[in-house]
Amino acid sequence: MENSIRNIETINFVPIKKVKEGRFKTLEILTILSVIAMIALFALLIINPSKEAAEARNMKRSADISSILSLVSAHNNQYGIIHAAIPKSEVCVSYGNEICKTGSSNCTDLVDMTFLNDENSEKLVVMPQDPLFISINGTGYYISQNQKGYVTVCAPHAERNEKISFSKLMY
């Protein structure tokens, strides 16, 4: 065996590369790193922090639109009519149905909900905002009324494919 190695070296005039034992090769390191990454990803999927956070935000959205609907319902009970500012539309998410922010300078093409403020009271009804959706004047929540007397408030920016929408019959 030794002779054959010597012969090859002599013929080729190139010394055979000695493999240093006990050292990790690049491919072995890559394999170990891949296994670690795989385990980490499994752990991430078991905990899934993004899902937990998205669910928490969705719960806030549900609470927000529920409170908006309660305020509209209270207003309707007080005055007996659905306010004209709420646009008539069969679909909730439509152009012109987005609720305007409280204190916004411009509510053009948005639904101005200032009618919910009682003229005799100093208390200001503040419109809640979507936790992720960022807009200058809009809240990210939409409102509409249909011909049957239903008022619908929805949160189209709900995450993880969840549909958040509440409707209430006002008559």
Next chain:
Amino acid sequence: MIQKFTKRDVKKKEIAILLTVIFFLIFGYVAGSLKWIQDFQLIVDLLAGIFAFFIGTLALLRFFTKKNSFNYLLLGIGFVVVATLDVFHILLTLNIFTDLFNVSNAEIFPNSVVFSRVFLALTFFLSWIFVREEHRKKSMNERFVLVAILLLFTVFTIVISIFSSIFSNQKEYIFAIIGQTVAMMIYILTLIGYIRGRGIYYRSFDFWLIFSLTFAILSQIFFLPFLNIEYYLMLNLSTVAKFISYLVLLIGFLYSIYEMYKSEEDTQRELTRRNLLLTETKKKVEEAYMILRDEKWAITKSKGSVDEILKDILRKK
């Protein structure tokens, strides 16, 4: 049998499998925010069913073309049955042949899926048990150990699922959970068996088989309620993993058939080359013979007759 691949080649293949798994897991993590994934399951399921049918047919074709590996027959039967079950399940989900089938999808789900997956897992396991290792003698002990582990694990899973409160909130899915967990274990044991067999060093098909088994395990993991993801996402990702598993195996079979024909072609080419060599040698021998004969005639003519030559020889002696 000659070792076809070096350790470096095998390491590269292992990294390729691991990287694909990592990409799939990343996809699984971000898939919750994708809208299109919601309506994705049925089409992927249909494609997986079609692929399963192709795999079954190709495996049977591979077995009957060159009857050298019994595991191809098992895989072929397994995939044809699974494809039939999958397509039946899809037809029930679509509700288009309601007059033809007396059962509804809700009545058989998830039991039909569980049956199909356990059956396929068992086919894979049996294919490993019957596979002949050309390069080494597979000991009977190895098979017995893996079968014993499987039996113990099955009993353990059944006892834990029934007598503990781990799945108390999913009582209607207990059978499905047991079935899927056992199927997952079967896949894991089959994967261990194939890795221990070191067939990946000798056959390229083993690489595709290990790749496919890895995704079959992923499919089982996603089908079980152990990950913190939504139910629809669980089913969808499990279906996608199953689809990848089938696709990879289909590629493996096609490559295996290609390799088989390629080797036949190479043999044919070698045969033609040797025939040519033989013809050339024959021609040269004939030429040499003709030259010798001519020389002999020339000598005969110069000496006069055969008698004269003989006399000449005797005189010399």
